[in-house]
Amino acid sequence: MQNSPSPQTFRPASPLRGSIAVPGDKSISHRALILGACAVGETRVSGLLEGEDVLATAAALRSMGADIERTGDGEWRIHGVGVGGLLQPDAAIDCGNSGTSARLLMGLVASHGITASFTGDASLSKRPMGRVIEPLSRMGAGFTSSPGGRMPLMLEGADPAVPISYRLPVASAQVKSAVLLAGLNTPGITTVIEPVPTRDHSERMLRGFGAQIEVGEEDGARVIRLTGQVDLQPQVLTVPGDPSSAAFFMVAATLVESSDLTIRNVGMNPTRAGFVGVLRDMGASIEEVDAREVGGEPVADLRVRHAPLTGIEIDPALAPSMIDEFPVLFVAAALAQGTTITRGLEELRVKESDRLATMAAALTSIGARVEENENGLTVHGTGGEPLRGSANARVKTHLDHRIAMSMAVAGLASRDGVEIDDASPIATSFPGFESLLEQASSPEAA
Ligand SMILES: O=C(O)C1=C[C@@H](OP(=O)(O)O)[C@@H](O)[C@H](O)C1
Numbered sequence: 001m002q003n004s005p006s007p008q009t010f011r012p013a014s015p016l017r018g019s020i021a022v023p024g025d026k027s028i029s030h031r032a033l034i035l036g037a038c039a040v041g042e043t044r045v046s047g048l049l050e051g052e053d054v055l056a057t058a059a060a061l062r063s064m065g066a067d068i069e070r071t072g073d074g075e076w077r078i079h080g081v082g083v084g085g086l087l088q089p090d091a092a093i094d095c096g097n098s099g100t101s102a103r104l105l106m107g108l109v110a111s112h113g114i115t116a117s118f119t120g121d122a123s124l125s126k127r128p129m130g131r132v133i134e135p136l137s138r139m140g141a142g143f144t145s146s147p148g149g150r151m152p153l154m155l156e157g158a159d160p161a162v163p164i165s166y167r168l169p170v171a172s173a174q175v176k177s178a179v180l181l182a183g184l185n186t187p188g189i190t191t192v193i194e195p196v197p198t199r200d201h202s203e204r205m206l207r208g209f210g211a212q213i214e215v216g217e218e219d220g221a222r223v224i225r226l227t228g229q230v231d232l233q234p235q236v237l238t239v240p241g242d243p244s245s246a247a248f249f250m251v252a253a254t255l256v257e258s259s260d261l262t263i264r265n266v267g268m269n270p271t272r273a274g275f276v277g278v279l280r281d282m283g284a285s286i287e288e289v290d291a292r293e294v295g296g297e298p299v300a301d302l303r304v305r306h307a308p309l310t311g312i313e314i315d316p317a318l319a320p321s322m323i324d325e326f327p328v329l330f331v332a333a334a335l336a337q338g339t340t341i342t343r344g345l346e347e348l349r350v351k352e353s354d355r356l357a358t359m360a361a362a363l364t365s366i367g368a369r370v371e372e373n374e375n376g377l378t379v380h381g382t383g384g385e386p387l388r389g390s391a392n393a394r395v396k397t398h399l400d401h402r403i404a405m406s407m408a409v410a411g412l413a414s415r416d417g418v419e420i421d422d423a424s425p426i427a428t429s430f431p432g433f434e435s436l437l438e439q440a441s442s443p444e445a446a
Pocket residue numbers: 026027028100171172173174175177199323324347
């Protein structure tokens with residue numbers, strides 16, 4: 001999974017035009033495989049993201065007894081083992097670069113009477129797992145982790161597990177989902193209290209699979225109650241396009257003059273769509289065409305035309321609904337007129353890289369003016385003047401796909417182009433990114 005580094009240069013582009021579709025949503029794809037593996041019978045999924053992160057989840061579920069088969073391009077079939085039916089894996093579960101695989105699968109395993117070790121790449125091995133170790137231990141699971149609650153770690157599941165009521169101390173859909181997935185095979189009611197709402201794909205899909213789940217509001221917090229040990233029914237699912245992947249093309253088309261690009265089939269779940277509103281507030285021209293529902297999720301085609309941007313102050317309350325889009329938002333801000341101020345983004349420090357430090361260094365190295373604060377960046381834009389580019393030093397991406405793609409977009413809006421040190425992590429979430437970029441900016445795309 002960890003390829004040798006593959007440097008790549010992204011040069012100023014011709015306008016992005018025509019119509020493209022981005023790959024399936026990563027969060028929804030992980031969950032479709034996991035819940036399919038917990039149902040008895042055949043679940044069919046189309047539009048599944050075939051990125052390395054999702055493939056790591058598929059491999060893990062196979063190693064615990066689920067029968068998972070690729071039947072065509074994005075078409076997958078899963079024969080599940082039923083709630084509580086996972087088997088002891090023979091080897092360590094390798095989650096590669098994927099925090100979602102690690103945390104959601106730990107939740108799932110925590111309420112089975114099996115033992116599993118979890119490993120990952122150099123990036124994942126630095127990320128905090130204490131946030132799931134803590135609630136899952138309260139449910140009865142045992143953990144032996146590397147120092148600081150890191151991976152590699154060994155998980156001894158509990159059967160029966162103990163239902164808990166857990167108030168999320170961090171706004172994290174991965175932690176919420178880990179507790180809910182553990183709750184699937186836990187007798188009684190598992191409760192998650194979410195003071196700040198995060199993406200709700202788990203709740204939507206659990207309901208779709210027939211889980212007994214109630215979502216309400218109490219004292220301004222979302223409260224999710226799941227009754228355990230209820231059978232799940234296999235489903236036929238269609239995964240919408242990933243809004244976090246679409247964000248790179250939204251910014252690229254906004255920045256490159258004369259662009260007029262339609263991105264088809266983009267997920268517009270309100271818990272994910274914060275970025276579209278923020279980019280519009282900065283002046284972007286994004287039109288939603290044919291808003292509809294696909295697989296229980298709101299979806300639209302987005303027509304994005306070049307427009308000048310203005311710096312703004314971003315409301316920290318929007319952070320969870322656009323958390324993975326900040327790296328590319330910083331690129332947009334670097335080309336805007338005036339200053340963009342962001343705060344409340346401490347979670348960015350524990351993603352695939354420290355995304356505040358990495359983006360501050362990357363943008364500064366290509367000529368942008370950026371100040372790094374404890375919990376955000378302040379970016380002084382050029383007012384549309386191209387950034388210098390990475391004349392003689394490769395930009396460091398720290399095994400982080402979103403940094404690689406953000407700096408690729410920065411290359412399109414630079415004078416000399418941007419060379420990144422390693423494009424291989426892009427395949428974790430967006431296989432085909434480079435060819436789609438070429439396709440959208442080729443003169444025939446119009
Ligand atoms: O639940 C999910 O699918 C995800 C939740 C977010 O992480 P956190 O839960 O750590 O915020 C996000 O950054 C990640 O890309 C996917």
